[in-house]
Amino acid sequence: MITFANVNKWYGSYHALVDINAEVRKGEVVVLCGPSGSGKSTLIRTVNRLEEIKSGQLLFDGHDVQASMPHQELNRLRSRIGFVFQSFNLFPHLSVLDNVMLSPLHVRGERRHVVRERALRLLDRVGLISKAQHYPGQLSGGQQQRVAIARALAMEPPAMLFDEPTSALDPEMVGEVLSVIRSLADDGMTMMCVTHEMNFAREVADRIWFMDAGKILETATPEDFFSRPQHPRAQRFLSDLRAH
Amino acid sequence: MIMDILDILDIVRDNWILLLIGQYPNGPLGGIACTLILSLLGIVLAFPLSVLLALARLSPWRLLRWPATTLVYIVRGVPLLMVILWVYFLVPLLIGHSVSGFVTMLCTLVIYEGAYLSEVVRAGIEALPRGQMEAARALGLSHLGAMRLVILPQALYNMLPSLLSQFVATIKETTLGYVINVPELTFAANQINNQLLTKPFQVFAMLALIYFVVCWALTQGAHLLDRRIARKRAGSSTVPVAQALPSCASLSAEA
Numbered sequence: 087m088i089t090f091a092n093v094n095k096w097y098g099s100y101h102a103l104v105d106i107n108a109e110v111r112k113g114e115v116v117v118l119c120g121p122s123g124s125g126k127s128t129l130i131r132t133v134n135r136l137e138e139i140k141s142g143q144l145l146f147d148g149h150d151v152q153a154s155m156p157h158q159e160l161n162r163l164r165s166r167i168g169f170v171f172q173s174f175n176l177f178p179h180l181s182v183l184d185n186v187m188l189s190p191l192h193v194r195g196e197r198r199h200v201v202r203e204r205a206l207r208l209l210d211r212v213g214l215i216s217k218a219q220h221y222p223g224q225l226s227g228g229q230q231q232r233v234a235i236a237r238a239l240a241m242e243p244p245a246m247l248f249d250e251p252t253s254a255l256d257p258e259m260v261g262e263v264l265s266v267i268r269s270l271a272d273d274g275m276t277m278m279c280v281t282h283e284m285n286f287a288r289e290v291a292d293r294i295w296f297m298d299a300g301k302i303l304e305t306a307t308p309e310d311f312f313s314r315p316q317h318p319r320a321q322r323f324l325s326d327l328r329a330h
Numbered sequence: 331m332i333m334d335i336l337d338i339l340d341i342v343r344d345n346w347i348l349l350l351i352g353q354y355p356n357g358p359l360g361g362i363a364c365t366l367i368l369s370l371l372g373i374v375l376a377f378p379l380s381v382l383l384a385l386a387r388l389s390p391w392r393l394l395r396w397p398a399t400t401l402v403y404i405v406r407g408v409p410l411l412m413v414i415l416w417v418y419f420l421v422p423l424l425i426g427h428s429v430s431g432f433v434t435m436l437c438t439l440v441i442y443e444g445a446y447l448s449e450v451v452r453a454g455i456e457a458l459p460r461g462q463m464e465a466a467r468a469l470g471l472s473h474l475g476a477m478r479l480v481i482l483p484q485a486l487y488n489m490l491p492s493l494l495s496q497f498v499a500t501i502k503e504t505t506l507g508y509v510i511n512v513p514e515l516t517f518a519a520n521q522i523n524n525q526l527l528t529k530p531f532q533v534f535a536m537l538a539l540i541y542f543v544v545c546w547a548l549t550q551g552a553h554l555l556d557r558r559i560a561r562k563r564a565g566s567s568t569v570p571v572a573q574a575l576p577s578c579a580s581l582s583a584e585a
Contacts, residue, residue: 134468157472165470175465179483189469192479241470 087112087245087276088133093142095128095300102128103139104300110245110278115271117287117308118280120297121323126280129297130247133278134167135160147244165193168238168246172253174230176222176237182209183218186237194241201240208236212266228259232266245276252283284327288312296320337532338539345522349540352513358432360513362540368432368507368514369500372439373447377493379440380447381486385477387452398448405445410503414438418510431512435504443500450492454485491556498545498552505541515540 093106103125110116118126131137132144135151144151149163176185186205190196209215212232214225222230231251238246248267252260264286271277271290281287287294287308294311296304296319303317315321342349352360359367386398405413417438422428458481466476505516519537523530 136464136468161467161470161472163470164468167468169465169468171461171465171468173459173461175459175461177462177465177480177484179487188479189471192475193470237469 087114087147088278089143089145090129091143091145093129093132093139093144095132095137095139102300103132106142106302108295108302108305110276112244112276113274114292115275115277115279115290116293116295117291118278118295118297119282119284119287119323120303124297125300126297127249128300130249130278130280133247134164134169136169161193165189165241166243168235168241168243170231170234170238170246170248170251172250174222174227174234174254176230176234178222180221181218182214182220182222182225182233185222185233186240189237190240205236205240208239209233211239211269212236213262226259227255228262231255231259231263235263235266235270239270245278246270248277248279248281250280250282252281284312296323298323334532334535337529338536341522341526341529341532341536345518348518348522349515352518358430358513360515361518362515362544364432364512365501365504365514366544368435368439368504368512369497371436372443372500372504373493373497375436375440376443376447379444380451381482383444383448384451384455385474387448388455390473402445402448405442406449410438410442410506411509413442414506414510417441431507431510434510435507435512435514439500439503442503443496446499447493447496450489450496451485454489454492455481457488458484488559490559491552494548494552494555498548501545501548502541 088110090106090108093103094101095103106129118130120126128137132139133146133151139152142152146163146167151163155163176182177188180188183202183205186208187198187201190201190204191198206215206218209218212235214229214232214236217225217229217233222233225233231254235246235251251267252263255263260283264283267277267279268286268290279287279291289308291308293305294308295302296306296311296315296317298319304311304315304320306316310316311320312324315324349361351363352358354360354363358364383398383402386394387402389395414435418434421434421437455477462480462484463476466480467473471479504512504514507514508516508520511517516537519533523533526533
């Protein structure tokens with residue numbers, strides 16, 4: 087579904103992504119973990135080209151995301167990749183319902199009543215149908231992030247990307263967001279998720295990608311990764327985590 | 331002192347029609363009416379121009395960015411009076427026949443205010459969190475679509491108070507129309523002064539007072555609006571505007 091082949095990226099002279107070769111299969115949940123600054127977010131942002139790469143190839147559902155293409159094509163491609171940000175990035179001037187409806191209406195030009203019905207169904211799914219007419223500023227962080235997930239789902243994307251979806255939340259709100267993500271995983275959604283929630287990773291991930299200094303150092307099942315990490319850097323990372 | 335104030339009241343009583351509407355309907359519309367209509371039209375017409383200029387300055391395409399930036403720098407770098415004189419001599423040359431002082435002044439204000447307002451619009455856009463543009467693009471919106479549906483509605487709402495302040499500035503700028511015989515308020519006051527000959531202090535004190543009252547009232551309005559918007563924003567925005575360090579406009583490598 088998502089294939090990285092020799093992907094490299096530099097910020098100036100800083101080598102941000104180093105020879106990334108990896109694949110996310112259809113229906114697979116991949117959790118990226120690693121110390122901060124290791125390139126997890128950068129990697130996930132290359133998938134919908136919020137970041138451009140310098141060399142290599144990145145295929146999403148058979149399309150070369152980073153190839154030069156007409157703007158319309160890139161926009162269409164992006165609309166098929168659900169992306170959830172750390173800071174929610176809901177549009178504060180639009181109601182919750184309008185946030186969810188924006189993209190299907192304006193990118194795909196679907197009919198309003200069809201979009202509206204689907205948006206309400208999605209809000210129901212994330213448990214926020216009662217907040218449809220509220221504005222983002224009236225919601226808690228956890229609720230906002232659930233709306234952001236509904237907004238990303240509104241285009242019925244074949245895959246979802248989560249960039250530290252719970253890092254900006256108060257601890258008591260982390261659970262409600264993770265349970266929405268978990269239910270997506272249960273439905274067989276293909277997902278990449280950057281997170282520091284190791285229990286969540288262990289429970290939901292099919293594979294863990296461990297990154298440091300722009301490289302994927304280890305890919306393993308959660309079982310193997312947490313009990314028998316192979317790479318010394320991963321061993322150190324996990325023992326640091328347990329020391330807390 | 332009291333005599334002066336009585337003099338001023340007398341002058342206002344004798345000339346209020348001239349101060350209000352100039353020599354209309356026997357001549358062109360003038361006085362405060364002319365001043366306000368000129369400023370209002372100036373701002374209203376300059377506003378769309380300023381949005382276009384700001385979008386061009388923030389656009390990913392160099393071909394748009396450079397001319398817009400050059401225009402804004404030039405206009406902001408010369409005195410208003412210079413622009414008035416350019417327009418005064420250039421516009422008749424370009425269109426082949428002479429135009430009234432009112433139209434000349436209006437063209438000038440649209441160019442001048444367009445350039446200044448474009449900086450306000452640009453600042454408003456750049457003050458929004460970068461994540462707004464990223465989220466819009468991630469949903470598949472084009473650069474312009476994101477601007478239209480996500481960025482501008484927020485930026486323009488936030489800049490309403492600045493727009494009102496700029497309107498006040500424009501009212502004061504219309505006084506320069508005097509040099510090309512636009513029959514606005516200052517022009518009317520000068521006519522009165524020329525009739526009376528002996529009371530320049532009273533006439534111009536009255537003039538200053540009228541400008542002050544109009545501009546002060548509008549400035550207060552801007553403050554009120556500012557506070558209301560700040561209150562509303564505190565209640566309904568996820569990210570405070572001041573927190574937004576990186577510009578949302580820098581995410582424009584493609585459209």
